[in-house]
Amino acid sequence: MLKGFKDFLLRGNIVDLAVAVVIGTAFTTLVGAFGSSFIDPLLGLVGGGGPEGMTVTVDGQNFLFGAFITALITFTITAAVVYFAIVVPMKTVQERLARGKEEAPVAVPEDIQLLREIRDALAAQRPGGPTQI
Numbered sequence: 001m002l003k004g005f006k007d008f009l010l011r012g013n014i015v016d017l018a019v020a021v022v023i024g025t026a027f028t029t030l031v032g033a034f035g036s037s038f039i040d041p042l043l044g045l046v047g048g049g050g051p052e053g054m055t056v057t058v059d060g061q062n063f064l065f066g067a068f069i070t071a072l073i074t075f076t077i078t079a080a081v082v083y084f085a086i087v088v089p090m091k092t093v094q095e096r097l098a099r100g101k102e103e104a105p106v107a108v109p110e111d112i113q114l115l116r117e118i119r120d121a122l123a124a125q126r127p128g129g130p131t132q133i
Contacts (some may be wrong), residue, residue, distance in 0.1 A: 015090050019082055027078045033072040034077070043069060 047054030
């Protein structure tokens with residue numbers, strides 16, 4: 001029963017689902033707080049205009065470039081953390097498990113081996129020496 005549970009956990013689909021859940025919930029909140037606390041003010045300083053920095057207004061419509069850049073940085077940080085904290089270690093575990101499951105060389109049945117020996121002996125007795133058949 002435990003082997004089946006282990007196989008279930010280590011299947012690729014479950015790992016992909018876990019990665020998606022982690023990206024969608026835990027890291028989004030953490031990195032979103034980082035973006036609003038540090039990246040938004042930094043972009044405001046660089047782009048000018050205080051907290052609404054990197055905003056362009058055209059005919060009363062605001063284009064929030066700073067918010068887009070913050071979202072892009074948030075996504076990049078989230079993807080990097082998930083990749084290096086979950087995907088890489090999981091690949092390592094799956095590769096180690098795959099190495100342990102290498103199949104042993106298939107043994108040739110005894111009758112086939114005997115027929116090969118007879119063939120080789122007959123080929124050696126032919127005039128002109130053995131030839132490949």
